[in-house]
Amino acid sequence: MVGRFPPSALVLGGLALGLILVFMLLPLGVVVAASLTAGQFLTFPPQGLSLRWYGDVLASEAYLAAAWTSLKVATLVTIAATVIGTAAAIGISRRRLPGSALLAGLFLSPLVLPSIIFGIGLLIVFSIWGNGPSLLALALGHTVLTMPYVVRTVAAVLADADPAIEEAARTMGAGPVARLRFVVLPQAKGGILAGAFFAFNVSFDEAVIALFLRTPGVETLPMRIYGQLEFSPTPAVAAVSTLMILMTIIVVVAIERSLGLRKVAT
Amino acid sequence: MPGAQGGQGLVEPIVLVTPGIALLFGAFLFPVGQILVLSVVPSGEELGAWSNFARFFADDYYIRVAWRTFRLSLLITAATALIGFPLAYAMARAPRWLAFLLLLLTVLPLMTSVVVRTFGWMMVLGRGGPVTDLLMLFGLSARNAVLLQTETGIVVAMVQVLLPFMVLTTLGVIAGIHPHLEEAARTMGAGFYKTLRHVVLPLSLPGLVSGSLLVFAISMSSFITPNLIGGVRLPVMASAIYQQAIHTLDWGFAAAQSTLLLIAVLGLLVPYLALMRRARV
Structure with a gap:
C-alpha cells in the first residue's frame, strides 16, 4: 500500500493552506481590529482598546437611518424573492413543462450578468418611465438579483425529494393546493429557508445597484460605507463594517443549519 | 412516475x-x-446612430481604460487559478472537519459585503498598513511605500474577492473525480506529484476553465474594489461607465460602453454555462 500523501506534500500543502487562509481573512481581521481602537484615527494595529466607536455609531442618526433603510429593503426583497423563487423552482422541477432546462437557465441568468449593466439599465428605465430611482426600485432590482439563489436552493432540495409521496397524496384525493401545502412545501423547507437567508444577506450587502439607484433619502448601509471610504473614513466605519461581518456570520450559520453549506456552495 | x-x-x-x-x-x-x-440611438442631432461607439474607439483614453481592464482581469484570473486549484483539491480530499473549515473560510469572505472587504484591503495596503511594514522589514521598498492606488493593489484585493468563485467552481468538478483513479495511478508506481499532474489536473480542467471564465467575466465588470483601491488615476471600464452614468449623465455613451462590456462578458459566459452543464450531467 502506498501512503496517500507524502510528507513533503503535507508540509507544503499545510503551509500553502495557512498562507491562503491568512490572505482570505486578513482584510476582515484588520477591519475588526481597527474598530476596537481607543484612538481618534483609523489605524492598524489599533491604539488601545475600547468600544467607543460602536457607541458613536449607535448614536449616529445617519448610520441608524441607513441601517433602517437596508433592513426595510432586505425584508421586502427576502419576502418577494422567496415567494416568487420558491414557486418558480417548484414549477420548474416538475419537468412536465416544455423547455424546463431553458427556463432554469433564464431564472439563473441574473446571477451571472454583471450587476453594473443591470444597475445602469434600471436607472435608465426608472428615469425614463418612472419618477426616478426610489426605495421600491432598489427593492425590485434586489429581488431580481436574489431570486436565483432561492430558485437554486429550492430546486436542489426538490431534486432529492421523493416524488412518490406527492403521487400518493394525489391518488388519495389531495388537490393541487393541499399537495403544495402538506407535501411539497414541507419537502422544500430546508431549501426555502437557505434561499431566504441568502436573499436577505445579498440584499443587505449589495452596493453596485444601490449606487446606481442612489437618490436623496434612500441610503443603505453599504452605500453609506462606500461614501465614507471615498473621503476619509473614521474608526466608526470600521465599527459598522464589523457589525456587518457579524451579521454575515449569523447568516452563514443559519444556512449551514438549514441546508448545509456544502450543498449550497457547489 | x-x-x-x-x-x-x-x-x-x-x-x-x-x-x-x-x-x-x-x-x-x-x-x-x-x-x-x-447605445445605438443617436445622441445629438448631427450625430449618426453609432456615434457613441465611434467615440469610444476614437478616443485614446477609453482604449487605454479597456486595455487596463483586460490586462488586470487576466492577471487576476491567472492568480486565482494558481491559488484556487490546490485549495479546491485540499477541500475535496481533506478529512471532513478540515474540509468544512476550509469551506467555511471560503464562504464567509464571499458572503461579506464587497464594500467591507475592500475597506479591509484599503487599510492593509495603505499607509502604515501591515504590507508596507513587511516590505520595509525586508528592505524591499522605500519608506512609506503604499500599494493603494497601484495596479498591484487592485490585483491583490481582487484576487481575494474572487478566489471563492474559482475554488467553488473547481471543487464541484474535483469532488466528482473518483479517488480510485488516483489510487490506481499510485499503485502503478506514479508518485503523488506525478499523479496530481497527470491524473487530477487534466480531470479538473473543466472546473478550472469554467472557474477562470467566470472570474474573468466578473473582474472585467467589477467596479467597487478597483474604484476604491485604484482611485481616480486608474479607472477601469466599470468605473468609467459609472462616471458617465452618474456624474456626467451621458447615458448614451454609458450605454454604449455597457454594451461593449456586455458583449465581452457574454463571450465568456456562454462557454462557461456550456461547460457547467456538461460537468453536471
Missing part, C-alpha cells in the same frame, strides 16, 4: 412559474434591453 400523467398537470407548473417570468421580463430583460437600444 412523476411525468406519467402527461398533460394533466401542465396548468399548475405554468401558474407557479408565471410571476417569476413576469419579474424577469419586466425588471431584468427589459432594463438590459433598454441599454442596447439607448
Whole structure:
C-alpha cells in the first residue's frame, strides 16, 4: 500500500493552506481590529482598546437611518424573492413543462450578468418611465438579483425529494393546493429557508445597484460605507463594517443549519 | 412516475412559474434591453446612430481604460487559478472537519459585503498598513511605500474577492473525480506529484476553465474594489461607465460602453454555462 500523501506534500500543502487562509481573512481581521481602537484615527494595529466607536455609531442618526433603510429593503426583497423563487423552482422541477432546462437557465441568468449593466439599465428605465430611482426600485432590482439563489436552493432540495409521496397524496384525493401545502412545501423547507437567508444577506450587502439607484433619502448601509471610504473614513466605519461581518456570520450559520453549506456552495 | 400523467398537470407548473417570468421580463430583460437600444440611438442631432461607439474607439483614453481592464482581469484570473486549484483539491480530499473549515473560510469572505472587504484591503495596503511594514522589514521598498492606488493593489484585493468563485467552481468538478483513479495511478508506481499532474489536473480542467471564465467575466465588470483601491488615476471600464452614468449623465455613451462590456462578458459566459452543464450531467 502506498501512503496517500507524502510528507513533503503535507508540509507544503499545510503551509500553502495557512498562507491562503491568512490572505482570505486578513482584510476582515484588520477591519475588526481597527474598530476596537481607543484612538481618534483609523489605524492598524489599533491604539488601545475600547468600544467607543460602536457607541458613536449607535448614536449616529445617519448610520441608524441607513441601517433602517437596508433592513426595510432586505425584508421586502427576502419576502418577494422567496415567494416568487420558491414557486418558480417548484414549477420548474416538475419537468412536465416544455423547455424546463431553458427556463432554469433564464431564472439563473441574473446571477451571472454583471450587476453594473443591470444597475445602469434600471436607472435608465426608472428615469425614463418612472419618477426616478426610489426605495421600491432598489427593492425590485434586489429581488431580481436574489431570486436565483432561492430558485437554486429550492430546486436542489426538490431534486432529492421523493416524488412518490406527492403521487400518493394525489391518488388519495389531495388537490393541487393541499399537495403544495402538506407535501411539497414541507419537502422544500430546508431549501426555502437557505434561499431566504441568502436573499436577505445579498440584499443587505449589495452596493453596485444601490449606487446606481442612489437618490436623496434612500441610503443603505453599504452605500453609506462606500461614501465614507471615498473621503476619509473614521474608526466608526470600521465599527459598522464589523457589525456587518457579524451579521454575515449569523447568516452563514443559519444556512449551514438549514441546508448545509456544502450543498449550497457547489 | 412523476411525468406519467402527461398533460394533466401542465396548468399548475405554468401558474407557479408565471410571476417569476413576469419579474424577469419586466425588471431584468427589459432594463438590459433598454441599454442596447439607448447605445445605438443617436445622441445629438448631427450625430449618426453609432456615434457613441465611434467615440469610444476614437478616443485614446477609453482604449487605454479597456486595455487596463483586460490586462488586470487576466492577471487576476491567472492568480486565482494558481491559488484556487490546490485549495479546491485540499477541500475535496481533506478529512471532513478540515474540509468544512476550509469551506467555511471560503464562504464567509464571499458572503461579506464587497464594500467591507475592500475597506479591509484599503487599510492593509495603505499607509502604515501591515504590507508596507513587511516590505520595509525586508528592505524591499522605500519608506512609506503604499500599494493603494497601484495596479498591484487592485490585483491583490481582487484576487481575494474572487478566489471563492474559482475554488467553488473547481471543487464541484474535483469532488466528482473518483479517488480510485488516483489510487490506481499510485499503485502503478506514479508518485503523488506525478499523479496530481497527470491524473487530477487534466480531470479538473473543466472546473478550472469554467472557474477562470467566470472570474474573468466578473473582474472585467467589477467596479467597487478597483474604484476604491485604484482611485481616480486608474479607472477601469466599470468605473468609467459609472462616471458617465452618474456624474456626467451621458447615458448614451454609458450605454454604449455597457454594451461593449456586455458583449465581452457574454463571450465568456456562454462557454462557461456550456461547460457547467456538461460537468453536471
